[in-house]
Amino acid sequence: MSDLKLIILGNGAAVPTSYQNPTSQLLVYKGKQFMIDCGEGTQMQMIKFKIRHRKLNHIFISHMHGDHYYGLIGLLSTFHLYGREEPLTISAPAALEGIIKLQLEAAKMTLKYKLIFQYLEEMGETPLCEDDSYTINAFTLKHSVPSWGFVFREKPRLRRIRKLFIEEKKLIPEQIINIKQGNDFVDSNGISYLNSEITESPRESSSYAYCSDTAYSESVIEHIRGVDLLYHESTFDNAMEKIAIEKKHSTAAHAAMIAEKSNAKKLLLGHFSARFSNLNILLDEAKVIFPNTVLSKEGLTYII
Amino acid sequence: MSDLKLIILGNGAAVPTSYQNPTSQLLVYKGKQFMIDCGEGTQMQMIKFKIRHRKLNHIFISHMHGDHYYGLIGLLSTFHLYGREEPLTISAPAALEGIIKLQLEAAKMTLKYKLIFQYLEEMGETPLCEDDSYTINAFTLKHSVPSWGFVFREKPRLRRIRKLFIEEKKLIPEQIINIKQGNDFVDSNGISYLNSEITESPRESSSYAYCSDTAYSESVIEHIRGVDLLYHESTFDNAMEKIAIEKKHSTAAHAAMIAEKSNAKKLLLGHFSARFSNLNILLDEAKVIFPNTVLSKEGLTYII
Numbered sequence: 001m002s003d004l005k006l007i008i009l010g011n012g013a014a015v016p017t018s019y020q021n022p023t024s025q026l027l028v029y030k031g032k033q034f035m036i037d038c039g040e041g042t043q044m045q046m047i048k049f050k051i052r053h054r055k056l057n058h059i060f061i062s063h064m065h066g067d068h069y070y071g072l073i074g075l076l077s078t079f080h081l082y083g084r085e086e087p088l089t090i091s092a093p094a095a096l097e098g099i100i101k102l103q104l105e106a107a108k109m110t111l112k113y114k115l116i117f118q119y120l121e122e123m124g125e126t127p128l129c130e131d132d133s134y135t136i137n138a139f140t141l142k143h144s145v146p147s148w149g150f151v152f153r154e155k156p157r158l159r160r161i162r163k164l165f166i167e168e169k170k171l172i173p174e175q176i177i178n179i180k181q182g183n184d185f186v187d188s189n190g191i192s193y194l195n196s197e198i199t200e201s202p203r204e205s206s207s208y209a210y211c212s213d214t215a216y217s218e219s220v221i222e223h224i225r226g227v228d229l230l231y232h233e234s235t236f237d238n239a240m241e242k243i244a245i246e247k248k249h250s251t252a253a254h255a256a257m258i259a260e261k262s263n264a265k266k267l268l269l270g271h272f273s274a275r276f277s278n279l280n281i282l283l284d285e286a287k288v289i290f291p292n293t294v295l296s297k298e299g300l301t302y303i304i
Numbered sequence: 305m306s307d308l309k310l311i312i313l314g315n316g317a318a319v320p321t322s323y324q325n326p327t328s329q330l331l332v333y334k335g336k337q338f339m340i341d342c343g344e345g346t347q348m349q350m351i352k353f354k355i356r357h358r359k360l361n362h363i364f365i366s367h368m369h370g371d372h373y374y375g376l377i378g379l380l381s382t383f384h385l386y387g388r389e390e391p392l393t394i395s396a397p398a399a400l401e402g403i404i405k406l407q408l409e410a411a412k413m414t415l416k417y418k419l420i421f422q423y424l425e426e427m428g429e430t431p432l433c434e435d436d437s438y439t440i441n442a443f444t445l446k447h448s449v450p451s452w453g454f455v456f457r458e459k460p461r462l463r464r465i466r467k468l469f470i471e472e473k474k475l476i477p478e479q480i481i482n483i484k485q486g487n488d489f490v491d492s493n494g495i496s497y498l499n500s501e502i503t504e505s506p507r508e509s510s511s512y513a514y515c516s517d518t519a520y521s522e523s524v525i526e527h528i529r530g531v532d533l534l535y536h537e538s539t540f541d542n543a544m545e546k547i548a549i550e551k552k553h554s555t556a557a558h559a560a561m562i563a564e565k566s567n568a569k570k571l572l573l574g575h576f577s578a579r580f581s582n583l584n585i586l587l588d589e590a591k592v593i594f595p596n597t598v599l600s601k602e603g604l605t606y607i608i
Contacts, residue, residue: 016348016351016378018352022378040345040378044320044325044344047321047322048322065411066378067378070377073374074344074374077318077371078318078320093410098406099410102399102402106368106400107368108449144412145410145412
């Protein structure tokens with residue numbers, strides 16, 4: 001099973017409704033939490049869905065429209081009031097730092113933890129963070145204000161050694177890593193084992209891409225190629241394509257075309273306009289183009 | 305029946321819980337809506353409680369702690385997206401204007417309606433707005449940042465003419481107003497009627513005061529004397545009085561003492577710390593001092 005999962009906290013567009021919160025989602029990987037966007041009420045959604053934030057050390061803000069970040073200052077204040085001490089990194093447009101600092105100043109609040117701002121810049125794909133097992137990069141979208149998408153890619157995984165062999169040969173950690181990396185093994189009696197005899201192929205690496213807010217833009221394809229799951233905004237339906245183009249948003253069909261052309265495995269629609277009380281029209285329009293499409297739902301977890 | 309009512313949208317302290325939102329309330333008077341404070345999620349609370357905002361033309365922000373204003377920018381954005389054109393006045397500490405303007409700039413959003421900022425200042429009781437029938441004034445509270453309370457007072461009402469007399473004499477509007485103001489009446493036959501014969505005493509004027517956030521402070525008494533309803537913060541219980549004093553908040557007993565000393569008719573407790581899952585301890589401690597006390601409840605309307 002994959003180590004990567006996505007929790008949708010909010011998937012509405014600019015105006016909230018009784019059934020839709022502004023955008024926020026949590027990517028969870030091996031005990032780490034990465035938040036993407038943080039619309040108003042995100043901290044309440046976390047309470048509602050019983051999600052703790054102890055492992056949240058990095059927040060990504062896609063752009064400076066309020067439905068993607070108005071909840072951030074509240075979340076930061078709550079972290080402070082709960083005594084957080086771990087540093088928190090925020091990858092965001094540069095303008096966000098001034099806004100957050102002004103609000104902290106006005107409240108005479110000196111955070112108990114360090115806030116590290118990493119500015120998003122308008123260039124090609126930019127690495128934001130990584131460790132031994134994953135990378136998260138940003139790439140530019142096409143919206144009415146500068147906007148960024150994010151792509152999470154798990155690094156190639158190591159080969160899997162057969163459990164019985166580990167026990168039989170009483171392998172020590174160094175030997176295990178060596179074999180996992182694809183090397184053959186010679187035991188204490190000098191008997192040699194081919195790596196292919198004692199290991200299995202690694203599980204495929206997982207990947208996820210987030211594109212919101214954006215107009216239909218084929219320039220994102222090179223950055224998200226082949227991802228296991230693509231979350232792409234679909235604010236409007238086909239009948240409103242003209243408005244989508246004018247407002248630099250996408251229709252569900254646009255999202256599906258991007259999923260199709262980038263060879264994504266699965267498409268998750270989101271950022272729904274408040275005017276759709278029934279989202280099936282969006283789902284149907286996307287499925288015509290890209291059958292493996294689902295509607296995102298707040299509170300649901302998607303295993304990637 | 306009174307024309308004045310109060311709707312509680314949020315009554316929690318700094319940290320939201322599954323059952324408490326940050327502070328916000330709506331005072332409704334003769335079709336006008338006045339919002340006092342606007343914590344994160346206020347617009348969602350309005351949706352939840354099915355409250356329209358068409359008559360909301362004035363918002364009062366008590367101080368610059370986020371649990372009292374983080375929801376404002378989202379509400380302003382939603383007004384814009386719904387095409388609001390009526391000007392909106394915001395009475396608030398001066399620092400708020402810069403924060404709101406910076407956020408609008410970052411979103412490249414030029415509001416379709418006019419935003420009028422009225423700065424709260426640290427002086428005695430200051431009139432903020434009024435018309436023929438009411439006044440709303442601000443007065444200073446005692447908190448860790450400058451903080452203001454608000455008092456709504458209905459002006460003395462006019463006398464009530466007996467309905468039958470209006471019909472019988474076919475009174476025209478000018479005559480009605482004249483009589484309501486206390487004057488006697490002479491009909492077309494020259495017959496004179498004493499005002500006391502044809503009118504009844506006016507209904508008593510209504511009044512409401514809001515004190516949050518504040519430490520126990522007797523200096524507020526002169527501003528809120530005799531109000532029909534006093535909303536006073538009661539963040540802590542008696543056992544936490546030391547913390548209340550240190551953090552410049554009040555206990556429920558403090559709130560009750562202020563209600564008692566100011567001769568308020570009724571006390572509404574609010575701004576409850578997230579640590580109390582059962583608020584009855586606060587209610588009980590207040591009632592010992594001021595029996596006509598109730599706990600505020602989100603979504604409830606209080607007729608004043």
